[in-house]
Amino acid sequence: DQQVKQNSPSLSVQEGRISILNCDYTNSMFDYFLWYKKYPAEGPTFLISISSIKDKNEDGRFTVFLNKSAKHLSLHIVPSQPGDSAVYFCAASANQAGTALIFGKGTTLSVSS
Amino acid sequence: DAGVTQSPTHLIKTRGQHVTLRCSPISGHKSVSWYQQVLGQGPQFIFQYYEKEERGRGNFPDRFSARQFPNYSSELNVNALLLGDSALYLCASSKGQGGLGFTEAFFGQGTRLTVV
Numbered sequence: 748d749q750q751v752k753q754n755s756p757s758l759s760v761q762e763g764r765i766s767i768l769n770c771d772y773t774n775s776m777f778d779y780f781l782w783y784k785k786y787p788a789e790g791p792t793f794l795i796s797i798s799s800i801k802d803k804n805e806d807g808r809f810t811v812f813l814n815k816s817a818k819h820l821s822l823h824i825v826p827s828q829p830g831d832s833a834v835y836f837c838a839a840s841a842n843q844a845g846t847a848l849i850f851g852k853g854t855t856l857s858v859s860s
Numbered sequence: 861d862a863g864v865t866q867s868p869t870h871l872i873k874t875r876g877q878h879v880t881l882r883c884s885p886i887s888g889h890k891s892v893s894w895y896q897q898v899l900g901q902g903p904q905f906i907f908q909y910y911e912k913e914e915r916g917r918g919n920f921p922d923r924f925s926a927r928q929f930p931n932y933s934s935e936l937n938v939n940a941l942l943l944g945d946s947a948l949y950l951c952a953s954s955k956g957q958g959g960l961g962f963t964e965a966f967f968g969q970g971t972r973l974t975v976v
Contacts, residue, residue, distance in 0.1 A: 850902030
């Protein structure tokens, strides 16, 4: 049973346009959500996070939206750049259970110039 | 500041052997977690240690064990290696262990383990 789902294995976007990556979760105990970016042969790099008490968090070109009632979150990248091409992982944590993260399978983003 | 460092970066072992992977967290971070990532999947949680105590364990067999040292570095041990243990093993460090003090986890570059 997959508690964190990224249903789109891949996404292609043109440079300068918006990239929207989606993530759904099933466990209502999750109260902290994170997005990581991963290049080949490297570990995941933390991008942005959001607590369940918020519905939006922004950091530069990256914005994460959380819809608790729908158990859905999304990462918006505006404007997209070729260097954003990577695998993006959504992760969730049930805070009281420690910092163990439950990851989705990832979405491969390709930004073309 | 140095990030999370893992050693070795690559390793080839034979079925049935034992392996030890090492991780040094970011300075000031007291929590270390281990993850296994197989091709096409997201990282899967194995263990979390905080202040030298195990604080969480994922759904992995007893062949997997870990420990954290007084300097907060950590080792992951896998006994009786199987072909299916071939994966990228990731270490992550964070300041806290969860609860009100939750902080983001930062990952090392990983150890690529190949079992033949």
